[in-house]
Amino acid sequence: MSFEPRIVGFLCNWCSYTGADLAGVSRLKSPPNIRIIRTMCSGRVDPTFILKAFDLGADGVLVGGCHPGDCHYSEGNYKTMRRMIMLKPFLRAFGIDERRVRLEWISASEGDKFARVTTEFTETVRSLGPLNWRRPKQPDEALLHATAPASTALV
Amino acid sequence: MAKPKLALYWAASCGGCEIAVLDIEVKILDVANAFDLVFWPCAMDFKYADVEAMPDKSIDVCLFNGGIRNSENAHIAKLLRQKSKVLVAFGSCAQEGGIPGLANLTTKEEIFKTVFQETPSTTNSNGALPQPRTKVPEGEIEIPIFHDQLQTLDQVVPVDYYIPGCPPQSTLVWAVIELIIQGKPLPPPGSVVGAGDKTCCDECPRTRKEKKIKKFYRPHEIIPDPNQCLLDQGIICMGPATRSGCGALCIIANVPCRGCYGCPPNVTDQGAKMLSALSSVIDTQDPAEMEQIIETIADPVGTFYRFSLAHSTLQRARV
Numbered sequence: 404m405s406f407e408p409r410i411v412g413f414l415c416n417w418c419s420y421t422g423a424d425l426a427g428v429s430r431l432k433s434p435p436n437i438r439i440i441r442t443m444c445s446g447r448v449d450p451t452f453i454l455k456a457f458d459l460g461a462d463g464v465l466v467g468g469c470h471p472g473d474c475h476y477s478e479g480n481y482k483t484m485r486r487m488i489m490l491k492p493f494l495r496a497f498g499i500d501e502r503r504v505r506l507e508w509i510s511a512s513e514g515d516k517f518a519r520v521t522t523e524f525t526e527t528v529r530s531l532g533p534l535n536w537r538r539p540k541q542p543d544e545a546l547l548h549a550t551a552p553a554s555t556a557l558v
Numbered sequence: 559m560a561k562p563k564l565a566l567y568w569a570a571s572c573g574g575c576e577i578a579v580l581d582i583e584v585k586i587l588d589v590a591n592a593f594d595l596v597f598w599p600c601a602m603d604f605k606y607a608d609v610e611a612m613p614d615k616s617i618d619v620c621l622f623n624g625g626i627r628n629s630e631n632a633h634i635a636k637l638l639r640q641k642s643k644v645l646v647a648f649g650s651c652a653q654e655g656g657i658p659g660l661a662n663l664t665t666k667e668e669i670f671k672t673v674f675q676e677t678p679s680t681t682n683s684n685g686a687l688p689q690p691r692t693k694v695p696e697g698e699i700e701i702p703i704f705h706d707q708l709q710t711l712d713q714v715v716p717v718d719y720y721i722p723g724c725p726p727q728s729t730l731v732w733a734v735i736e737l738i739i740q741g742k743p744l745p746p747p748g749s750v751v752g753a754g755d756k757t758c759c760d761e762c763p764r765t766r767k768e769k770k771i772k773k774f775y776r777p778h779e780i781i782p783d784p785n786q787c788l789l790d791q792g793i794i795c796m797g798p799a800t801r802s803g804c805g806a807l808c809i810i811a812n813v814p815c816r817g818c819y820g821c822p823p824n825v826t827d828q829g830a831k832m833l834s835a836l837s838s839v840i841d842t843q844d845p846a847e848m849e850q851i852i853e854t855i856a857d858p859v860g861t862f863y864r865f866s867l868a869h870s871t872l873q874r875a876r877v
Contacts, residue, residue, distance in 0.1 A: 451830040451831065451871065454827060454830055454872055457872065458871050471843065481843050485838075485852070488837075488845070488849055489837050489855075492858055493829070493833065493859055496663055496875060498877050499876075
């Protein structure tokens with residue numbers, strides 16, 4: 404079976420989510436790989452959410468917010484911008500390709516941009532392949548639950 | 559009435575937790591009076607076979623420190639779980655992996671290469687690596703198998719309570735022991751005991767202002783003002799993402815919090831929370847400047863996850 408990327412999209416209520424809605428009502432074509440979670444602001448997207456998405460099986464995470472300067476809460480999206488920059492060394496350290504996380508500014512009127520971004524991002528993640536974070540234990544890890552030799556030998 | 563039975567064990571740890579127990583000073587005599595010490599390899603001579611011979615659930619309280627690094631650790635963890643009524647993950651390593659858990663950023667092969675081959679003082683011309691079984695003229699000898707990943711105690715067996723800290727503060731250790739001695743009702747299983755339910759900042763005596771950080775400093779690069787919040791001064795202090803309980807000991811000594819009390823209540827990933835907190839206080843809206851400021855943080859992963867990597871969301875690097 405061919406690989407279909409699973410992408411979690413955290414979209415802010417005021418811009419990107421409405422942009423996604425516009426893409427829908429405008430009947431723009433975009434891949435169905437993205438599962439959208441609406442947050443009140445992109446600044447609500449705690450890095451914990453992104454790591455948890457990967458842990459639970461996501462292959463990519465899209466974060467969408469208002470354009471800089473347009474945040475409904477004045478600077479939530481700047482916080483997100485800084486978080487995303489700081490998150491990169493963490494992803495590298497854990498062995499997750501940085502391209503699996505994408506931050507985009509999509510306004511409520513940019514349905515076309517939403518469709519373009521999700522299409523591009525789905526293809527990027529597809530080319531990176533499945534992340535499969537909780538993949539089956541490797542042969543070496545089978546030893547993890549092996550009990551030690553008889554205790555007398557260890558004392 | 560027979561005295562309750564107490565066991566202490568160290569797995570992958572430095573021994574500091576054992577010292578923390580002894581740090582209750584003369585009260586250790588009260589512990590010896592109140593409990594029957596049935597297993598404490600650090601202080602007294604016991605054999606694993608003695609524990610194996612005990613009936614199941616015959617130990618009343620077991621304080622287990624250290625993470626699970628090899629097959630011996632795992633074996634004893636399972637054995638003590640089987641023999642103990644109450645199993646306590648004692649200290650950072652047992653609770654969240656601690657410093658040894660940082661090795662989860664690399665692999666067993668890399669660790670062996672560094673430790674047994676590459677360090678400058680190592681002489682190992684034939685590249686020998688530890689083997690679980692080795693034949694010698696006298697027969698076959700065995701050593702424990704080194705695991706690929708450091709696990710916390712509760713990733714191997716069910717744990718009743720957690721006492722955080724590197725090491726746990728002796729006053730809090732005593733408070734927990736006293737609770738048991740006096741037979742008071744214990745908190746619900748799974749609780750973190752011997753610690754607070756806020757963050758370290760709550761106990762910090764320093765003055766806080768609105769944080770606006772333009773540059774991060776390492777402790778040796780700046781002489782901090784002893785009365786002002788260290789984070790305000792650009793020194794990475796783990797206080798905002800660390801559980802209270804220690805009484806802000808390091809901070810009072812003018813040293814930033816290192817995060818040893820682990821995740822605050824309702825937080826599952828200390829490193830990610832710290833990342834989130836710090837990102838909020840960086841004072842710029844220009845992406846290039848953001849990168850520049852963030853680059854002044856030395857080793858963010860090792861710093862933010864210093865004690866909790868093995869118990870974080872992702873637990874280990876996939877290399």
